[in-house]
Amino acid sequence: MSADSSNVAADEIFKEFKEHSIAAFFKKNRQMLGYAGKVRSLTMLVHEYVTNSIDACEEAGILPEISAEIKQTGEDKYSIMVSDNGPGIPKTLAGKALGSVLSGTKFHRYVQQRGQQGIGASGCTLFANITTNKPIHVKSSTGRDAFECDVSIDIKSNKPLVSNVADVPRDFRGLIVEGEFGSVKYENSDHGVYEYLKRTALANPHASITLTDPTGKQYLFPRSDSSMPKKPKAVKPHPMGLESSDLIDFAHVSASRKVSSFLTESFSRVSHDKVDELKKIATGVDFEKDPKTLTWADAEELVKAFSKVKWMAPETDSISPIGKKQVEAAIKNILNPGFASVAERKPAVFRGGIPFVVEAGIAYGNALPQKQANASAQESTYAGDESFEERGSGKVLRFANKVPLLFDSTNCAITYAVRGIDWKRYGISDFDTEPINVMVNVSSVYIPYSGVGKQAISPEEEIINEIKFAVMEVARELQRYLHGVRNRNMQESKYKTIVRYISQLSGDLSELTGVKKELIEKTLRSLIDSKYKSVFEDGDNSEEGNDGHD
């Protein structure tokens, strides 16, 4: 064979061997961050900034006031400015927070937040750098000091480049970020910024959000609930959610003196009694030794023992759902439906020990105006996902930790669950055409997103099932409502038919019996009225009951 003679030596092949930075990786594969398609890219940018702003406000205990302003600056070029009334950012960290991918405060925490990766804001900076070569302008006031600066990313090293740092008057509080981006487009579609912010308002009734679109038109999504949501609490991990490698990681940084105290101090629901139980099962583990000396074999034995002990369910203080009352208010404010119903499930767990909560709402009738389905399909240069979303995907409003998910609907646990329901059983003969909108919010300290762009929840069985239960709960209420409406319509039409015959019948009876027609007619009518009156009153009541008293 000539194969050997044409061999290239390994050295030759490997002479180009290089390490590259995570920033360079995402520069080459920006679609993995969600930057695919011009409309989608613009929405992703606004999403990253708004998400960070709401997180920061909540962490500081401030009711969020967010404003987004979008201006066109050229062909497929727009400037985006997002400002908040949050805690601001320390001068020393502005560079890293916005100019280094995988830097942030949230990665190692066991606490529910919208952001969790430290990719969002630096991803925006990267996108500005590679599409317009412009830095991001940052203006921050922490209350104590106020400054501004420009931030870029050195892509090869994934290090921030900070310039033009200057102190500014302390006449504001919060953070203002502004950047100019290319390969983006503002559009009023299902995947556009307006829809994104509307849904953000829906899931965050404690936030006030303003949008100024490129024509200068202002939209305000007002605060519909001024109580601060329960602050998400950092909790200790539950033993059932741990793998051997996690246990080793925790043990080797533990300050506890013994394995036994390490277990009770580091994890949730591990009491001294439980440690005694564990000792009887994991007989190969020395519970008296320093946790820093815990071996892989120890960890494996402990994880196996964890699965044999009966635990209390994980604490759920870590979870901050939107709240049933708040969801209901928001649905009414924003979607203005004829009927609305909301359910909040009890906390459940997936992967053994990660707690999560599902909320679901249904809005029926007089719902969202039909979206400009064709608008988003007009992009011809690089359509990304936009033209290929499942038909009617706008009818399922998906949220993860109160953040709207607008893209990649086909591969999402919420889509699987909602589409998997037999809607006919609930009186909906065609989900895609009837005026029904379903909203689902999944809250957890760890949302298993399917991709770096965080637009879909990985379809894990436990999560899908919980969503199904929640949606079926509200669907049953919808069914009762529809049954009531349809029953009433039927009775009403029967009533009208009968009434139409009264006059004729009274005349005929009068001729036969000699009794006055007016008397017969009055008697008959009061008989019929008395039969149907209760039906209508019931109907009215039941509708009012569902509809609230506004």
Added chain:
Amino acid sequence: MSADSSNVAADEIFKEFKEHSIAAFFKKNRQMLGYAGKVRSLTMLVHEYVTNSIDACEEAGILPEISAEIKQTGEDKYSIMVSDNGPGIPKTLAGKALGSVLSGTKFHRYVQQRGQQGIGASGCTLFANITTNKPIHVKSSTGRDAFECDVSIDIKSNKPLVSNVADVPRDFRGLIVEGEFGSVKYENSDHGVYEYLKRTALANPHASITLTDPTGKQYLFPRSDSSMPKKPKAVKPHPMGLESSDLIDFAHVSASRKVSSFLTESFSRVSHDKVDELKKIATGVDFEKDPKTLTWADAEELVKAFSKVKWMAPETDSISPIGKKQVEAAIKNILNPGFASVAERKPAVFRGGIPFVVEAGIAYGNALPQKQANASAQESTYAGDESFEERGSGKVLRFANKVPLLFDSTNCAITYAVRGIDWKRYGISDFDTEPINVMVNVSSVYIPYSGVGKQAISPEEEIINEIKFAVMEVARELQRYLHGVRNRNMQESKYKTIVRYISQLSGDLSELTGVKKELIEKTLRSLIDSKYKSVFEDGDNSEEGNDGHD
């Protein structure tokens, strides 16, 4: 409000600010690498190793001989060994290649290869480390020296940990990697290793692949074509595929003395005449200056000018499709269908300048045995994508650069294209139940994957359209074949009906005319035979023509 009093100072919030490594990121989000679900994870591991092996063999001009051996070592624990006859790996680089995420030879190249990110093999090491705490054992012989070592990843720093390095006898040539992995499961399903390797063989007829499954059973997918595929060539980028930031990157590392020569030397299809054209359009750019001084404004003007010049299409030497003859042979060998048809499209471009080639094949009748559809749904602990793939997804065999894509089918350009075809027009009344399999391979120097796990091609319009055209081409041939078969069946049944009456008719005619029954019967039969004979012969010929002559 009490909001202010509960404010947390920015310093407090940011005290936990940390940078984390890409390895730590993927440890936390392993589902983004495709490690979701036990069966899928095992297949992903084999996929990463086999992909690297075939790439290495091809680059060295060696006909690949790959062997994969899988053994169960505990509950949900398996060892995987993949060996090849490739060029091996230099001792100095083994650590980085297998123990540092985002290190490799392929990232900056403009050449078609299966791998492109430097994540695959190190992702496997990471997965072994976090599920069994075991290193990967590597044994390599480059022909000159042979060694073995163990490789792990220091997750916090994303640096390789290499141990037990030793020289070994040079009695082999190639690379052997072996690891032990937890949270995995061997299963003979549509998403399992067997199916993956079968499809790999289908798209790589020049490779010989052996699988030893956990029961010790051996499967051989033999080489069906011993010619070496055209070696993918590194090509220069086409101007239409460039953005300003790419142009700056190239210019600032260019050795050319002038912008004009930089353009002709760095990019494909840029002749001196074209530079003259560009000069007339991009009047603000100084073509005589050092390319290292090219500004962003220059680059933007040049990119705009590129779009106004008429270019020759990109070179396509960079693309190495499977080949029409090879696909046909492989389909017959492996799927053994009643009918097969293959089409290879001419090269096309997406995003303006990235060339790609689509191949499509159809196998009809006597096709793949029905897959164990339920087997994969049995995983209850953490199902990942497995139970939720689109029904009948196994009927579309998706490939990117000859690598089978088994997961995330719903969000893939190939699925959109194949499912978007009106199959009834081609004589297929129900795509999901008829015995039809469609195979599509997309080849390019850059495949726009939708996720890091590289299991789906981002649904870009140009790619979807090319796939549709290719599949419609083979579908038309299928239609002709089915038409022939159905026509012949109809004629045959007519013939039989008529023949059944010959005897009766001959007797009756004989009685009426006095002519001998035998004579009438013989004449009638030869009359009928002569009419129908041509039909059957045509039918036979056409089938043979489609079926090959084996």
